[in-house]
Amino acid sequence: MNSEFVQKWQSQVKKGTLAFILLNILKDNEFYGYELMEQVRKFTTIEIAEGTLYPLMNRLKKEGLVTSKWVEQESGIPRKYYQLTETGVATLLEMRVYWQNLETSIQKLLK
Amino acid sequence: MNSEFVQKWQSQVKKGTLAFILLNILKDNEFYGYELMEQVRKFTTIEIAEGTLYPLMNRLKKEGLVTSKWVEQESGIPRKYYQLTETGVATLLEMRVYWQNLETSIQKLLK
DNA sequence: TCAAAATACATTGCATTACTATGTATTTTG
DNA sequence: CAAAATACATAGTAATGCAATGTATTTTGA
Secondary structure, three states: OOOHHHHHHHHHHHHHHHHHHHHHHOOOOOEEHHHHHHHHHHHOOOOOOHHHHHHHHHHHHHOOOEEEEEEOOOOOOOEEEEEEOHHHHHHHHHHHHHHHHHHHHHHHHOO | OOOHHHHHHHHHHHHHHHHHHHHHHOOOOOEEHHHHHHHHHHHOOOOOOHHHHHHHHHHHHHOOOEEEEEEOOOOOOOEEEEEEOHHHHHHHHHHHHHHHHHHHHHHHHOO
8 A cells, every 4th residue: 555656646746736725725814834734734634844835835925926924922933924915816716727627527537 | 817827836736647647547448648648638628748648658657557568550650558557556546545535625625 | 850842944955747849750631 | 742630759947845954942741
């Protein structure tokens, strides 16, 4: 079970999927990085590494899909909160259409 | 519509997804390369390039998920037919489980 | 008490894979 | 008879997940 091929495949499936999942998570709430990893683990079967999340969030920021702000804590390390921009919301909607079309196709193939 | 970000994202989504789709297509029938591209275009919204398909099929073959055989034509260029191996079938079943779990998670996020 | 685990951020370099461009050759179509 | 379609293939580039590594603070459990 879970042969090397399947493991590598799962890693490839994450390319693209992770960005889509994160934008969906950020649609209704803002979250900080560590919290985003928890959300992904809570809502999906996906394992997300720190070395994946932080560069990804920086890309999304650079692309103008999210913004971020530092929030000081009364104790502990400051947190960087991310939120969707208007562009991010519009982009997410386009992505959803593509995803749903793809998914419909795949479900047909699974029968 | 279809901004540069979305286009690049769609390309990333294909990583992994394409292998999954092709294995599913080959589950019940054998097909040759060009025919596989037609099947993908017919059943999905995905555009697949020749430079994507042939290296991908070679990988799947190298991994032992498919075998291939040349079939001479009465006229025209010989065709290379691909079929799933037992390993390929077993691997596909593992992939389906992963995909369905992922998809269930994503559908929850879409609400 | 104090070491380990958890929280919280981040970067570097490697491995993998889709895609463009390019190449060869045959057959069909307008 | 030229263009498009059919049919295979490869080299090089771009993009991204991930392990490894680093810093720093707080909580937990033995």
